[in-house]
Amino acid sequence: MSLNKEALGKDNTLIAGVKYKLPDVAAAATSVTEQPVAAKTGLRTERYPIFGKQYENVVIESEQLKGAVYYLMAGHGGPDPGALGKYNNHLVAEDEYAYDVTLRLARNLISEGATVYMITIDPNDGIRDDSYLKVDKDEVCYPRLTIPLNQIKRLRQRSDAVNKLYVKHRGSFQRMIAVHVDSRSRAENIDVFFYHDKRSETGEKAAKILLETFAKKYREHQPGRGYGGTVTERNLYVVKNTYPPAVYIELGNVNHQRDIQRLIMSGNRQALANWLYEGLVQDFKTNK
Numbered sequence: 001m002s003l004n005k006e007a008l009g010k011d012n013t014l015i016a017g018v019k020y021k022l023p024d025v026a027a028a029a030t031s032v033t034e035q036p037v038a039a040k041t042g043l044r045t046e047r048y049p050i051f052g053k054q055y056e057n058v059v060i061e062s063e064q065l066k067g068a069v070y071y072l073m074a075g076h077g078g079p080d081p082g083a084l085g086k087y088n089n090h091l092v093a094e095d096e097y098a099y100d101v102t103l104r105l106a107r108n109l110i111s112e113g114a115t116v117y118m119i120t121i122d123p124n125d126g127i128r129d130d131s132y133l134k135v136d137k138d139e140v141c142y143p144r145l146t147i148p149l150n151q152i153k154r155l156r157q158r159s160d161a162v163n164k165l166y167v168k169h170r171g172s173f174q175r176m177i178a179v180h181v182d183s184r185s186r187a188e189n190i191d192v193f194f195y196h197d198k199r200s201e202t203g204e205k206a207a208k209i210l211l212e213t214f215a216k217k218y219r220e221h222q223p224g225r226g227y228g229g230t231v232t233e234r235n236l237y238v239v240k241n242t243y244p245p246a247v248y249i250e251l252g253n254v255n256h257q258r259d260i261q262r263l264i265m266s267g268n269r270q271a272l273a274n275w276l277y278e279g280l281v282q283d284f285k286t287n288k
Contacts, residue, residue, distance in 0.1 A: 052126015063113035075180035077139030078147025083183030085254035104273030174244035213279035
């Protein structure tokens with residue numbers, strides 16, 4: 001946008017027939033992960049190998065989330081890939097795409113001073129910019145527990161991990177965020193939507209802030225499109241049985257081709273993480 005500010009239309013739209021400049025992609029990709037950036041700006045970097053080689057160096061931009069603790073639970077994993085879709089003869093597994101968005105969200109939160117725990121952990125899948133994310137079964141539960149095949153045991157294991165950490169951080173601002181991709185009819189194109197526990201007013205408030213953040217972003221970036229996300233209560237195991245206020249997020253429908261198109265683009269996965277992060281910052285400022 002800065003390169004082309006004189007050639008953009010209203011609300012930074014592109015105009016047919018106009019030539020636009022593109023930034024140096026290679027330089028842009030490396031600039032956010034190399035130590036010299038911190039040296040130039042006076043900011044510090046911290047290394048988190050969980051994000052992968054390209055993204056492991058995180059520049060700490062501010063401490064606006066200092067004191068906030070987040071438990072990020074990417075759905076499924078281990079023996080359970082979750083919902084499965086197909087696109088261009090490639091298998092699209094819920095757990096891989098939910099995990100990638102969750103990692104990106106974790107990195108955003110850390111960059112603003114938050115304490116973040118990944119409850120579902122893949123030891124070698126960092127943030128990936130591929131369209132088709134390889135399906136594997138080596139995910140573990142925090143800190144390094146083998147994920148059981150039985151669904152109830154799996155959900156209990158994750159809830160227990162969160163609750164033990166919650167006690168450790170008692171008195172801090174805490175949130176549990178679960179990230180999934182829904183499975184519905186092939187004909188149903190859906191927007192990102194949110195669940196909370198019916199007993200949690202704080203969880204409901206957080207979910208509504210996230211909803212409004214997404215609605216605002218769609219108004220900014222796709223005016224006229226509309227946004228059909230919702231906030232509803234639901235009796236979900238990890239939402240009901242974890243101590244911190246919780247929000248359960250569905251990113252789309254893995255059976256709908258247009259939803260899959262959105263998910264396989266790494267830029268869209270980053271946008272999802274960015275918007276979730278912005279909503280969580282607002283939640284922290286509003287409800288801490």
